[in-house]
Amino acid sequence: MAVNISIPTALRQYANGSGSVSLEAGTVGQLLNQLLEQFPQLGKQLYSEQGQLRSFVNVYVGDEDIRYLQGTETAVPDGETVSIIPAIAGGK
Template identity: 50%
Template sequence: MAAAATSPSPTSGRANVPNISGGALVAVTIHIPTPLRVYTERQASVSVEAATVGEALNALTTRYPSLTKHLRDGEGKLRSFVNVYLGEEDIRFLQKEATPIGAAADLTIVPSIAGGAA
């Protein structure tokens, strides 16, 4: 059995995350919301290579481990209040983290904001 392909090594500025989907790796820009930028060295966007949304998020949290607890719960699942969009499509209505990235190579993380009139 062939070994899983991996993205470029950390020395190239990208996380070394296995490509478990077997899909073609594409350059993905992940847009980081302002409240989470403290965990990404104040970067508004981060580029990774991945074949699926889940692989892109894993590459992001491999590079910035302190971001993990803000995106994933204790079981490693995407937190319910974290919305992720591939282009303009909410991944919850696609294939969730298994969604192939394809040509739409922009991901946007949008944490839900709770509140209202008091």
């Protein structure tokens, strides 16, 4: 069974306008790698030059932030939704 990745509006321009993608993977890292194979332009938006997830990019498996789990090694159960949520700042 596949895992659904939710792509936020701000990043859809780098994913051919897709709001979600269905892929098969065992961990968040594997899932993100597959996502970048399909949409390479997302790479610079999600990862730093050192290959680390950018500090303003939050990734959730269901309702759980992977930073408080096992990071990109977090297991992803079949049928789960993974959400990419970039932090937004600004205003006065």
